[in-house]
Structure formats: structure tokens, C-alpha cells
Amino acid sequence: MTMVNSRIDAAIESILDNYGRAAGIFDPNRLEVWEELGLTMSQLRVLYMLQAVPGTPAGAVATQLKVRPSTATGIIDRLVDKQKLVRRERDDSDRRRVRVFLTERGHKVITELDARKRAVIWRIFRNFSEQQLADIDRTFTLLTAEAERQGVLAPWPPDPEVM
Secondary structure, three states, X not given: OOHHHHHHHHHHHHHHHHHHHHHHHHHHHHHHHHHHHXXXXXXHHHHHHHHXXXXXXXXXXXXHHOOOHXXXXXXXXXXXXXXXXXXXXXXXXXXXXXXXXXXXXXXXXXXXXXXXHHHHHHHHHOOOOHHHHHHHHHHHHHHHHHHHHOOOOOOOOOOOOOO
């Protein structure tokens, strides 16, 4: 192993350790809310997707989640039937196409989740300088852009033209 690879490996190990610790800041709060609402991670992703792109076609939900259409249908069914967080509508221009929207309750859930998330983030970051915040933002932007480029992460927000 070369010296460069050794330094890269050490940096990656440090990043993984710090990522795990940072996740520990936010996960307990998120998990508490998810448990209160009985939501899964996939269901939560659908809610945020519908907030970003109201009327997302049901088929595009599957594409964005990288699951089979039947799996996406099951996720949407639970959000419609049990939680009443989303609703389906037939597309007027193509009756075969079903679009999915947040309900009023779905909007309230997202608002509550965001408020809790912002409270935790604000408490952590309020003493950081503008430069430190810009550096953190730049790092996450680089990370997500590279993950999207490699196909590890679906682009966000979803492109309505592709849907």
C-alpha cells in the first residue's frame, strides 16, 4: 500500500467514525417522530418527495426509491389507507397515470418533522461561523453530487420532467 492510499484510508475511516457520531445527533429525534407516526424510512422519503414535487406519478415513486412498482404501490397504500398522509388522483391527461399528493395531514407531518429537525440543527450550528457553515454545506454538496453521479443516490429534488 502506498503512503497516499494509507492517508486516504485513514481519512475515510475518520469520515465514517464522524458520520456515525453525527448521525447520533439527529437520529434519536427522527426515530422518535417516526415511531410516534408509525412511519418507515421509505414512507418518509415518499412524503418528502411529494412535498418537493406535488403530483409525482406513482411509477416515479418507484424509480426514485429504486424499488419495484409493486413495492412502491404498497408503500403508497399504507400512506393512503392507514396514515391518511397522501392521496391518489388520476391524471386528467392520461387516465392510466396516477399522481400522488400530500394530504393536509401529510403537510402537517412534514412541517412538524422539519420544525424538530431545524431546532436540533439550529442548536448545534448556532455557534459556528458563516465560513464553517459554508464549508459544511460545500462538503455535503460535493458528497451528494458525487453519489448522484455514481447512481448511488437519486437526484434531489426529483426532476418533474423525468417523472
